Amino acid sequence: MTRHRRLSPAGFTLIELMITVSIVGILAAxxxxxxxxxxxxxxxxxxxxxxxxxxxSLQRCYSQNFTYTPTAPATxxxxxxxxTSPGGFYSxxxxxxxxxxxxxxxxxxxxxxxxDTYCTQFVLNSAGQETAQNSGGTDSSAYCWGQ
Numbered sequence: 001m002t003r004h005r006r007l008s009p010a011g012f013t014l015i016e017l018m019i020t021v022s023i024v025g026i027l028a029a030x031x032x033x034x035x036x037x038x039x040x041x042x043x044x045x046x047x048x049x050x051x052x053x054x055x056x057s058l059q060r061c062y063s064q065n066f067t068y069t070p071t072a073p074a075t076x077x078x079x080x081x082x083x084t085s086p087g088g089f090y091s092x093x094x095x096x097x098x099x100x101x102x103x104x105x106x107x108x109x110x111x112x113x114x115x116d117t118y119c120t121q122f123v124l125n126s127a128g129q130e131t132a133q134n135s136g137g138t139d140s141s142a143y144c145w146g147q
């Protein structure tokens with residue numbers, strides 16, 4: 001006696017496929033913004049680290065020459081002007097108000113930092129004050145420098 005097995009059709013139904021696509025869509029809607037925010041936060045260290053390194057070089061210059069702007073550039077590697085941070089995410093501007101005061105400013109240069117609305121500008125001055133602004137122009141120093 002021979003038994004015949006009935007074969008069920010292989011594949012997915014349209015309902016199963018729609019449920020899977022909607023679940024993937026919901027997960028992507030949550031994961032992508034969270035990942036982008038994480039990347040922006042991680043890239044902020046590029047600005048903070050560059051500002052602190054430049055300030056350290058300027059302080060070393062001041063301790064040796066009693067001025068932030070010596071006549072011989074070899075003794076003070078940080079000069080007035082604009083450069084790019086090592087990671088390339090920020091433009092770093094160094095300005096000397098006098099021979100004993102300076103301000104270093106970092107502003108976003110490329111994506112994803114250009115769309116960072118929480119920390120649009122970092123500033124460090126010769127007194128060691130760390131400030132930051134958000135896209136509305138209000139102070140966000142505690143948030144941006146405290147991370």
